[in-house]
Structure formats: C-alpha cells, structure tokens
C-alpha cells in the first residue's frame with residue numbers, strides 16, 4: 001500500500017513505547033500509518049503504558065447483574081466528555097492512551113487480545129433432508145475488552161451466538177437446550193415461520209424451562225440477513241448475549257449482488273457497553289480486503305439504541321433492508337441501524353488504506369483516553 005502517501009505523522013521513537021513490540025509481522029499494516037490515518041496528531045507523544053483495560057468503565061460492565069443500558073450510558077457519558085479538565089487527563093496522557101489502544105487494536109488484528117470469538121458458523125447435520133442445528137443456552141463469562149470479563153448469556157458459549165446459515169425453502173430444525181437458571185425461548189427474527197414456531201412465550205409456546213429442551217422447525221424465508229434471539233426477559237437475555245445471525249441464502253442465485261467476502265457487523269449496547277460482534281474497541285476485529293474486493297456487510301442491531309455506522313474513505317452501496325431487496329439500491333457512507341433492523345451493503349474496496357469504521361454517536365466511540373466501544377477499521381491492502 002502507499003505508505004509514504006499515508007504517513008501523516010513524524011516517526012515515533014518506538015524504543016520508548018510501553019506497547020510490546022509486534023510478535024508477528026502484519027503484512028501491509030504499519031502501525032504508524034494506522035495512527036496517521038485514524039488517530040491523527042499522535043506523533044511525538046511518549047507512551048506511558050496506559051492500557052485500555054484500565055480505562056474501561058468496569059463498574060458498568062461487571063457490577064450490575066442486569067448491566068442495564070441506562071447504567072452503561074451514564075458511565076459512558078460521565079467519562080465520555082471532551083472536557084479535558086473534567087477527564088483528569090493531560091493532553092499528553094490522552095494522546096498516549098489513544099496511541100496505546102490503537103496499538104492493541106493492531107495487535108488484535110494479528111492475534112486475538114481477548115478470549116472467545118462470537119458469531120462463528122455453526123455446523124449442522126442433515127437428517128432426512130432437514131438441516132439440524134443444536135443450540136445450548138448457558139450463563140457464561142465473556143471478555144469484551146482485554147482483562148474485563150462480564151457476566152453474559154451465550155448460545156453454545158459465545159457472544160454473539162453461532163451463525164446459522166440456511167437456504168431459502170430448505171427445512172431446518174433447531175434443538176434448543178436451556179441450561180440457564182431462568183426460562184427462555186428463541187424467536188426467528190425476520191422469518192415468516194408458522195405461528196407456533198415464532199418463539200414468544202404465552203403467545204405461541206410455553207417458555208423453555210431451565211433444564212428443558214425445545215425443538216423449532218420451519219422452512220426459511222424470506223432470504224437475506226436475519227437474526228435469532230431470546231424473546232423472554234429479553235432486555236436482560238438479549239442484552240447479555242442471547243442473540244445470533246440467521247443467514248438465509250436465496251434459493252435462486254443472482255437474487256443478491258455478487259461479493260467476495262461476507263461480513264457481519266452486529267451491534268449491541270448493553271453487555272460490556274457498546275460492542276461490534278460481541279467486542280469493544282480495541283478488541284474489535286478489523287475487516288480486511290484486497291484492493292478491488294467486494295465486501296458484503298450485514299449490519300444488525302440487537303441493542304436498544306440507534307447506531308449510525310460510518311465508514312471513512314469508501315462507499316456503501318445499500319441493497320437490502322431486513323433481507324428485502326431495495327427497489328433502488330442507494331449509496332451512502334453512514335447507515336443508521338435501528339434496533340431490530342438489518343441493512344445489507346456492498347463496499348467496493350477501491351481506496352487503499354486503513355479506514356476507521358465506527359458508530360457516529362461520538363459517545364459510543366471516543367472519549368479522552370481514546371477510542372472505545374463501537375469502533376473498528378476496514379483495512380484495504
């Protein structure tokens with residue numbers, strides 16, 4: 001990539017840095033380039049070993065058993081001020097902390113800096129032509145940012161739960177085992193299922209009691225980007241992680257635009273604060289693309305607030321909402337994803353560099369000690 005062109009800050013004397021030297025080569029990603037692109041003006045700041053973990057509002061993340069959104073927001077607001085005096089940090093401290101967190105993010109791109117990865121694709125078995133998945137609901141601990149494990153609820157031990165990939169018109173069965181200490185249910189968000197498979201306790205089924213199992217069966221449709229999640233005590237259960245992606249491939253190829261990579265961007269705003277795919281910056285995964293690649297992003301909001309997701313330097317070509325193809329795709333660079341919505345967009349990676357990719361409600365993304373929460377980057381090499 002054009003590193004000279006992108007190098008916006010003077011060389012930093014890395015012998016003074018408290019961030020560990022790269023254990024692994026990161027082809028094509030130069031930390032100073034990244035800092036120049038994203039953090040800006042960090043040149044010359046001496047690092048003082050401020051870690052992101054130290055700055056995380058752990059009181060909100062781990063104290064409350066319900067980890068309510070309002071509690072999180074209050075803490076975010078109190079620490080999210082841009083008032084330098086109020087933050088108690090000097091300008092140099094803010095720069096050093098910001099730079100250290102970007103370094104952690106780049107470390108994470110090479111080798112995960114937190115335990116656990118959500119939204120991995122779930123294997124299935126085929127029984128008499130039916131695609132059968134198994135989900136177990138469990139109380140777990142989930143590491144949202146380095147060193148902060150929060151009380152969570154996961155399907156198969158991860159947040160978001162495993163991604164279910166199915167095909168429009170081909171029947172599926174999902175066996176759900178409840179190992180929580182409270183009842184639950186699973187709703188197939190966006191699917192036109194038979195009423196008795198819709199997963200709403202006392203409306204379409206009894207709740208799945210602790211220790212019990214429940215089997216759902218339906219034929220997927222419509223195609224597109226959908227979700228599954230708890231529909232019982234959902235503020236707590238979905239907030240703490242009982243959610244996942246349900247990807248329905250169209251029966252007819254050509255029903256969706258072509259793409260080279262299929263990427264999830266699942267938002268939540270309760271467990272551990274503001275997260276993308278179950279992690280907060282700097283533990284969010286970077287997206288990567290080769291020059292000219294077509295990336296499909298599936299934005300999904302499982303949280304309780306709207307999140308306008310902004311991509312620097314590149315363009316969204318939005319082609320579907322809630323799985324339904326738009327009559328006229330449109331271009332934008334900021335897509336507002338409301339709770340429950342899914343938006344599908346193609347990004348043509350035609351502009352090399354490291355591009356910040358974040359929620360543009362700034363208190364969900366940046367504060368005096370640097371970026372946090374709903375921040376990642378798209379790296380075009």
Ligand SMILES: [Cu+2]
Pocket residue numbers: 274306307308359360361364374
């Ligand atoms: Cu947001």
